[in-house]
Amino acid sequence: MKLKIRNSKLKTNSYDLKLIHDGEIWKSSYHIGVTEGSGGTQTDRSVGWEGNAVHSYNAQNVESIETSYAKDPADGKHWNLGFLRYDSNDALDKEYYGQTDFERAIDVAVFSKIKMGVKYRDHKRENVRLRSQTRTDLNWNLADYSFVAPSDFLSGIGTSGTLKSYAMTDLDKTRAAGDALSWQYDYLYDSNFAITEKILASYIKADIDADGMRGNLGVRLVETKQTTGAYVGPADAKVWQEEDKSYFDILPSINLAVDIEEDMILRFSAARVMTRPDYAAMTNATTYNTETRVGTGGNSNIDPYRATQFDVGYEWYFSDAGIFSSALFYKDLQSTLGENTQTETFDNVEIEISRPINGPAGTLKGIELGYQTELAEGFGIAANYTFVDGESKDLEGNDILIPGISEHTFNFSTYYENETYSGRISYNYRTGYDTGRAWPGYQDAYGQIDASFNYNINENITAVFEVINLTDEHTFSYQEEGVKQALTGVYKDGRRFMAGLRFSF
Numbered sequence: 038m039k040l041k042i043r044n045s046k047l048k049t050n051s052y053d054l055k056l057i058h059d060g061e062i063w064k065s066s067y068h069i070g071v072t073e074g075s076g077g078t079q080t081d082r083s084v085g086w087e088g089n090a091v092h093s094y095n096a097q098n099v100e101s102i103e104t105s106y107a108k109d110p111a112d113g114k115h116w117n118l119g120f121l122r123y124d125s126n127d128a129l130d131k132e133y134y135g136q137t138d139f140e141r142a143i144d145v146a147v148f149s150k151i152k153m154g155v156k157y158r159d160h161k162r163e164n165v166r167l168r169s170q171t172r173t174d175l176n177w178n179l180a181d182y183s184f185v186a187p188s189d190f191l192s193g194i195g196t197s198g199t200l201k202s203y204a205m206t207d208l209d210k211t212r213a214a215g216d217a218l219s220w221q222y223d224y225l226y227d228s229n230f231a232i233t234e235k236i237l238a239s240y241i242k243a244d245i246d247a248d249g250m251r252g253n254l255g256v257r258l259v260e261t262k263q264t265t266g267a268y269v270g271p272a273d274a275k276v277w278q279e280e281d282k283s284y285f286d287i288l289p290s291i292n293l294a295v296d297i298e299e300d301m302i303l304r305f306s307a308a309r310v311m312t313r314p315d316y317a318a319m320t321n322a323t324t325y326n327t328e329t330r331v332g333t334g335g336n337s338n339i340d341p342y343r344a345t346q347f348d349v350g351y352e353w354y355f356s357d358a359g360i361f362s363s364a365l366f367y368k369d370l371q372s373t374l375g376e377n378t379q380t381e382t383f384d385n386v387e388i389e390i391s392r393p394i395n396g397p398a399g400t401l402k403g404i405e406l407g408y409q410t411e412l413a414e415g416f417g418i419a420a421n422y423t424f425v426d427g428e429s430k431d432l433e434g435n436d437i438l439i440p441g442i443s444e445h446t447f448n449f450s451t452y453y454e455n456e457t458y459s460g461r462i463s464y465n466y467r468t469g470y471d472t473g474r475a476w477p478g479y480q481d482a483y484g485q486i487d488a489s490f491n492y493n494i495n496e497n498i499t500a501v502f503e504v505i506n507l508t509d510e511h512t513f514s515y516q517e518e519g520v521k522q523a524l525t526g527v528y529k530d531g532r533r534f535m536a537g538l539r540f541s542f
Contacts, residue, residue: 038085038086038087038088038116039083039084039085039086039328039329040084040206041081041082041083041084042081042082042084042206042208042211042212042215043078043080043081043082044078044079044080044081045076045077045078045079046076046077046079047074047075047076047077048074048075048076049072049073049074049075050071050072050073050074051070051071051072051073052070052071052072053068053069053070054068054069054070055067055068056068062141063139063140063141064139064140064141065137065138065139065140066136066137066138067136067137068134068135068136068137068138069134069135069136070133070134070135071131071132071133071134072131072132072134073129073130073131073132074128074129074130074131075127075128075129075130076127076128077125077126077127077128078124078125078126079125079127080123080124080125080216081123081124081125081126082121082122082123082124082211082212082215083120083121083122083123083124083326083328084118084120084121084206084211084215085118085119085120085121085328086116086117086118086119086179086206087116087117087118087119088108088115088116088117090106090107090108090115091106091107092104092105092106092107093105095198096522096523096524097522098195098196098198099521099522099524100195100511100513100521100524100527101194101195101196101198101199101524101527102195102199102524103195103196103198103199104198104199104200105198106200110200110202110203110204111185111186111202111203111204112180112204113178113179113180113181113182113183113204114178114179114180115179116178116179116180116204117176117177117178117179118175118176118177118178118179119173120171120172120173120328121171121172121175121177121215122168122169122170122171122172123168123169123215123220123222124166124167124168124169124225125166125167125222126164126165126166126167126228127164127165127166128162128163128164128165129161129162129163129164130160130161130162130163130316131160131161132158132159132160132161133158133159134156134157134158134159135156135157136154136155136156136157137154137155137156138152138153138154139152139153139154140152140153143243147245147246147247147250148243148244148245148246149244149245149246150243150244150246151241151242151243151244152241152242152243152244153239153240153241153242154239154240155237155238155239156236156237156238156239157235157236157237157238158234158235158236158238159233159234159235160232160233160234160235160236161231161232161233161234162230162231162232162234162316162317163230163231163232164228164229164230164231164317164322165229166225166228166229166324167222167223167224167225168222168223168225169220169221169222169223170220170221170223172218177214179204179206180204181210182206182207182210182211182214183204183205183206183207184204184205184207185202185204185205186201186202186203186204186205190202191529193509193511193529194511194527194529195527226268226275227268227275227322227323227324227325227383228322228323228324228325229267229268229322230265230266230267230317230320230321230322230335231265231266231267231320232263232264232265232266232316232319232320233263233264234261234262234263234316235261235262235263236259236260236261236262237259237260238257238258238259238260239257239258240255240256240257240258241255241256242254242255243255245293249295249296250293250294250295250296251293251294252291252292252293252294253290253291253292254290254291254292255289255290255291256287256288256289256290257287257288257289257290258285258286258287258288259285259286259288259311260283260284260285261283261284261285261286261313262281262282262283263281263282263283263319264279264280264281264282265279265280265282265319265320265321265335265337266278266279266280266320267320267321267322267335267337268322269321272383272384272385278321280337282337282338284340284341286309286311286341286343287309288308288309288310288311289308289309290306290307290308290309291305291306291307291308292304292305292306293305293306300353300354300355301351301352301353301354302351302352302354303349303350303351304348304349304350304351304352304364305348305349305350306346306347306348307345307346307347307348308345308346309343309344309345309346310343310344310345310346311341311342311343312341312342313341313342314339314341314342314374314393317335318335318336318339318374318393319335319336319337319339320335320337321334321335321336321337322334322335323335323381323383323390325383325388325390326388327383327384327386327388330386330387330388330389331388331389331390331391331476332383332388332389332390332391333390333391333392334381334390334391334392335392335393336392336393336394339374339393339394339395340372340395341372342370342372342373342374343370343371343372344368344369344370344371344372345368345369345371346366346367346368346369347366347367347368348364348365348366348367349364349365349366350362350363350364350365350405351363351364355410356410356411357411358409358410358411358417359409359410359411360407360408360409360410361407361408362405362406362407362408363404363405363406363407364404364405365402365403365404366401366402366403366404366405367400367401367402368400368401368402369398369400370398370399370400370401370429370439371398372395372398373395373396373397373398373399373429373439373440374393374394374395374396374440374473375393375394375395375396375440375473376391376392376393376394376440376473376474376475377391377392377393377394378390378391378392378475379392389475391474391475391476396429396440396473397429397430397437398429399427399428399429399430399439400427400428400429401425401426401427401439401442402425402426403423403424403425403426404423404424405421405422405423406421406422406423407419407420407421407422408420408421415453415454415455416451416452416453417451417452417453417454418449418450418451418452419448419449419450419452420447420448420449420450421446421447421448422445422446422447422448423445423446423447424444424445425442425443425444425445425446426444427439427442427444437471438470438471438518439471440470440471440472440473440474441470441471441472441473442470442471443467443468443469443470443482444468445466445467445468446465446466446467446468447464447465447466447467448463448464448465448466449463449464450462450463450464456493457492457493458490458491458492458493459490459491460488460489460490460491461488461489462486462487462488463486463487463488464484464485464486465484465485465487466482466483466484467482467483467484468482469481469482469518471518472514476525477514477525477526478514478515478516478517478523478525479514479515479516479517479518479520480512480513480514481512481513481514481515481521483510483512484510485505485506485507485508485510486506486507486508487503487504487505487506487507488503488504488507489501489502489503489504490502490503497540497541497542498538498539498540499538499539499541500536500537500538500539501535501536501537501538501539502534502535502536503533503534503535503536504532504533504534504535505532505533505534505535506530506531506532506533507532509529509531509532511527511528511529512526512527512528512530513526513527513528514526
């Protein structure tokens, strides 16, 4: 049984200055700033309790794992301390940025305004991780550092055979005893990294304003230069290695709205888009656990997510508070982000390490439908539905799921509004989807009911009350789609109640 006891602290600073100038012809703005975040886990205590006992499990119930132990798991005397280790992790994230924009009215064909600008960003991310020696000589027994789980612990999770009553570590007592010991920290080379990213972007956009048609047409040019650094090499000869990478993207876009009738609009949009990976995914650094033998790492060769997308939509405003909308969309995915898990060796231990990779190309296409109307004075309903058909293949040519994509999503709301009160009850549902990660694997279908109520006390003050997950739904995840006996997680987030006051001036 392994757990973490952490002390964390974060600090953020942000400074921003923006100047706007309105000339007779040109309007311009000048924007500079710096943002910084630092901190992390000052003390990360890894505590491992060990005990040998004959046990068995039953995974036939698809929403529960039932276990049986020869020794009482609620009796701490059956568990001895296997190890205690202290880590620390300190991170720095800092960015300087500057931007200038210019715009003016024009009268050229269907174009009514032109806007252009340049933005520069200089971003730095650093991570320093230290690790202490591992203590295996303390001879602690869990009975001296534990308490029995509350009677309602994990209530509503699993079945009667699910383990819910076991000796739980007293965090304060364990923290105090561990902090009283002497610890020497070493540099954990594999988990340290640094990234600098310099981005220069420029754009030009023209607004379209013609009889019965409006929109914009533009292009953005983005140059990215990044340097990633991490320690590489055998355990006894680690060396700092930096790798440079640069890429250039041309990202055109167009958005049009055409009035078919006075109450009907046809919309069209097309764009090429690019999204960069997370910073931690762009280095060869690795975070791992030798006890659980799993970890995550980065990949300095990973490319951004890139796609070309098209949308065609129709809107019918059939009443003052009523709208029906539909849209067809298509995305051509040229570069996707996925994950690959392989066995790597750290500290002479074979560990399953998951690293990001660029997945194969694919497509997303589907339809969106929306409807909203007022049924009576102040009472109304709103509904949205989306269907997505995703296609992609792995390196062997087999059909695979595109991570994060549900085939069906649905939302239905009923609401009431007047000058003093407003309320809404909503149901949100999505079918299962692949997370793209070895853990948690496949996320099962999920739906929940939320509710909100607002009361305008006066023109400036509103009382707000919200309930999230009114029916106390659970979420389930499995190793892969269709293998529900291979449960990786059951989560009961519970009902959440929030109340507050909103001020406006």
